[in-house]
Amino acid sequence: MVFNLALQYVQNYEDAQEITQDVFLTVYQSISTFKEKSKLSTWIYRITINKSLDFIKAKQRKKRFGFLTSYFFENSGDIKHDAPSFNHPGIQLENKESLEIIFHHINQLPVNQKTALILSKIDHKTQAEIAEIMDISTKAVESLIQRAKTNLSKKLKLSEGTKN
Amino acid sequence: MKNEKLINHLELLKQIQQVDAPAFLMTRIQERIVKSKSNKFSPQLTWVLSIFLLAVIAFDASLVARARFNAKDNNLIQEMNLMPENSLYK
Numbered sequence: 001m002v003f004n005l006a007l008q009y010v011q012n013y014e015d016a017q018e019i020t021q022d023v024f025l026t027v028y029q030s031i032s033t034f035k036e037k038s039k040l041s042t043w044i045y046r047i048t049i050n051k052s053l054d055f056i057k058a059k060q061r062k063k064r065f066g067f068l069t070s071y072f073f074e075n076s077g078d079i080k081h082d083a084p085s086f087n088h089p090g091i092q093l094e095n096k097e098s099l100e101i102i103f104h105h106i107n108q109l110p111v112n113q114k115t116a117l118i119l120s121k122i123d124h125k126t127q128a129e130i131a132e133i134m135d136i137s138t139k140a141v142e143s144l145i146q147r148a149k150t151n152l153s154k155k156l157k158l159s160e161g162t163k164n
Numbered sequence: 165m166k167n168e169k170l171i172n173h174l175e176l177l178k179q180i181q182q183v184d185a186p187a188f189l190m191t192r193i194q195e196r197i198v199k200s201k202s203n204k205f206s207p208q209l210t211w212v213l214s215i216f217l218l219a220v221i222a223f224d225a226s227l228v229a230r231a232r233f234n235a236k237d238n239n240l241i242q243e244m245n246l247m248p249e250n251s252l253y254k
Contacts, residue, residue: 003185007183021196024193092181122177122180
């Protein structure tokens with residue numbers, strides 16, 4: 001559950017492993033603060049989502065900093081171009097190219113839209129479950145998914161337009 | 165047409181399969197938990213250290229304040245041309 005959710009967020013096998021470790025360490029350290037207002041699984045879901053988002057932010061920061069250092073110090077020894085980070089073993093080979101494009105656009109969506117879309121379409125959660133995890137109403141979830149779909153559709157159309 | 169394409173894309177998302185985490189992940193998590201335990205300060209030690217640190221800072225602050233107060237007194241004596249000692253026939 002934790003590993004797969006992290007994998008949907010970062011789409012990288014190694015990064016998902018790192019996030020999973022962080023999640024369980026946090027669960028172990030903070031289990032005493034867990035108030036049984038929600039299910040344990042919901043609490044772990046929330047931790048996983050937050051850790052995944054933090055990981056993505058940290059990675060982006062690192063990338064920017066790496067670019068700056070390589071720009072100012074040509075011989076810094078840093079790798080100037082990252083190795084391809086898309087490495088999702090749950091994707092069939094024939095769908096890989098299309099899904100890489102879709103995930104590229106999903107990653108550009110606002111965080112709550114991305115979360116709602118991942119939980120709904122990939123993790124197959126019901127709207128009620130998503131509402132509990134995100135601590136919002138089911139109507140808000142419905143609206144988030146709808147907006148995510150609209151934005152995704154626009155982005156896909158735009159990218160197809162630029163291709164042709 | 166537009167909707168059809170989006171539906172196709174969303175169908176692709178639904179086809180993503182669940183992946184098993186590698187077997188060594190559990191060992192790594194256990195290792196990190198053990199490591200975090202050994203690195204942790206006990207709460208009592210943390211309290212004792214912080215109280216000691218506060219006491220040192222307070223002592224330093226009192227020394228600085230006393231030095232400033234004495235310096236002020238000397239300046240006042242000099243400004244008013246007062247004798248700093250009691251002996252008149254020195």
